[in-house]
Amino acid sequence: MKKILSITIFTILLGMAGCKKDSEFLDVPPISVIPNDVAFSDPALVLSILGDLYNRQVDFSSLDNGWRSFADFSESFPSENGSYFLVTRTGWGYGEWAEWNYGYIRELNLFIQRDSASTALTDADKTAFMAEARFLRANYYFELVKRMGGVPLITSPLEYDPAKGDVSSIQIPRAKESDVYDFIISEAEAIKNQLPARADQKSRATKGAALAMEARAALYAGSIAKYGVATPQVSLPGGEVGIPAAKSAAYFTIALRAAQEIITGSAGAYKLYQSLPNLSENFATLFIDKSGVNLESIFVEDFRAGGAGRTHGFTINDQPYSFSDEGGDAGRLNPSLNLVQSFEKLDNTFAPIPSKDGAGNPIYYDNQEAIFAGRDARLAGTVLLPNGLFKGSRVDIWAGYLLADGSVFTSDEAGQLKKLPGTSVDVQVVGKDGPVNIEFRAQSGFYIRKYLDPTVGSGRRGRGSDVSFIRYRFGEVLLNAAEAAFELGQTAVAAGYINQVRARAGLTIPLTPAQITFDRIVNERRVELAFEGHTLYDKKRWRIAHIVWDGSPTGLPDLLSNLGSATKKSTQPWGLWPYKVHNPGNPNNGKWVFREVLPPVVSGTNRFQLGNYYSNINDDIISRNTKIIRQPNQ
């Protein structure tokens, strides 16, 4: 009896559960996916979508791309066993630097479409979000056009209709290179007043960021138009690559106007970072200071240490070896002598780092810093020189003892103790940071200083560094304005802007308008913007990459001549090694001499071919969309 009852109850219960409607039971809203109408109803949710789109911006060199993204082009030596290929290869493949992320562009387009379709957001929010997404899209197209030339210009999400089975409607041919630049410029103009004019907002788009992008893009387009004449082979008949020379003046005018809008303060109170009395210290701090004092950076990729943050390993990878927080993890990026010697002397002249006098005899220095004295303050702000100070310690860079007979007494192990000839006491015979030909030591005789984070813990893997990467900054805007003005023949205006940047670096003798030359502008950008991801793009747009990186070895005479020339050869990274003189009784005992050294690993040369000017569009892309035209010289 009891049994029957329980079975009956069970059956009834089962029947009740089954009474639910099918649709009610099956249509459960997923909890892991937020539908569009919900996502675009709340500004906080929209911002989180936008945050992802910000994260996916692409930079050439970036702190989270890894240190190696800074290391090429003979501006530095890569001191890591796994990266010697940078200096043993004999050039770049045509596919190097290629970028083709139309998935990202589609998501930006979808964001813009959904944002404008939203009914729940306020108009002010909609406009602001839309402007930011349009900025990101234009900035990404800028990245594409720099690398690939004219690319398909897709500004709304493409829909494939399987019923038709025809893909030709979504196969978009490449736009002209000038069209892509025009698009970037017109987008910047359209959104600049919808973005906040705030100098304190760095990691999100602002009016300043839009104008800085516009100025740089117009400058690139102008110089491609002007200097592309020198390399007629690097062009396509349809204009997908190459811009007609007649357009150059118009682009330079736009670049100057956009830069001047920032300089005159209409986008916010941007100014050069000048807060520390020591000019080198000041220049290094510019890249580290994230406080409100820093009104120079305009648009950055930001990081934050601790819990929910995002950090990068630049300081871990590049901190000095001898006092690394992380044992064997250090010292990878070694700036080359090629770069070091391109910093001017304070009298505005160029000279090699003086290791020898006119007669070819070595010059003896009382201390290691003396050889670099009287130079552009940015040198010590960009490069950690021998005996340079970081985190309160001095880097120990010296290559050994130079004995009375001219021979070198050293060790191939950094910091090793040995007995000097004629003595019985062990002494250190080589610096703890090298230079020795071992990875992580300063094999060029220099370490990087730019971006190196002095915060405690920044060199530990567990924490990392949260120094931000500056994508656009006021110093570059001034240089862009100077270059555009120079190209338009307004040398007095150009001198005014370039001198502001130089004065901040301690070069207080102003350049006269007559002294502003193409070579000056090229060199100024090289030293001011070193390791900021400009090297390749600048050399490309001036069409001098195939001359500077011509594939022939850089001998010592090549290294020491033609300083300050835009087309100076730089195909192999040289180093400068300090030696301590050991010659008791001689007045030079204990002094320092320096020798130029080509690290023995450097067996390759940089060879930039005409086919490298625009990266290869791979065969997979071309076979999917046969309307895509191949790059020239490939």
Add this chain to the structure above:
Amino acid sequence: MKIKSYIILLALTSLLFACKKDNYDEPTSKLSGKLVYKGEAIGVETFQVPYELYQFGFGKVGPIGSSFAQDGSYSAVLFDGEYRLIIPNGQGPFIWKKTPGGSPDSMAISVKGNQVLDLDVTPYYMIKAPQIAASGGKANAAFKVEKIITDANAKNIENITLYINNTQFVSGGNNIGTATIAGSAITDPNNIVLSVTIPSITPAQNYVFARIGLKVAGVEDRIFSPLVKIQF
């Protein structure tokens, strides 16, 4: 014991399966040849002048790409079939025929068994009668230069360089010594002389390889004379 025998059985079975033929036979037809002008080989820099072979009818179209060796030769092992060969625009110190649209014209090749096919191209210049010999610690070269393209496409000589190297790969990127004469400094194209000091080589060897490379203004790749091994 029992487990062991299972393992052995399993291993034997897997071997049996592995004996089965998989996939296709590898291609066997060799297509080879060299770049020529009127039967004379044109030297180029190794790995620097590419060519592309296309075969249609198998889904996506992508090239089978490779590059010419330094003596201008090429070879590819292919399946029998119809192919098309191009040399991409802007590559090589010669003119490759183009379509009216400006893209490189393709050359139809029907591969059936081994085949030698020389590619006729028109170089801007030819280095004629090169004589390279060593004397007095130097490599001395004497040669003539003949201008081949004289119509509207004609280009000037930017420079001519004599390269020497301790290995057989001799070019602008691989050399131990060079001597260069600028195109503007050439007075008599029928009598050009270049001379380069042979540096000391470690480990010592009593020979070097040499060849002459001619750079045409506005063209990236050099035209090279045949490789010479010189004793000293």
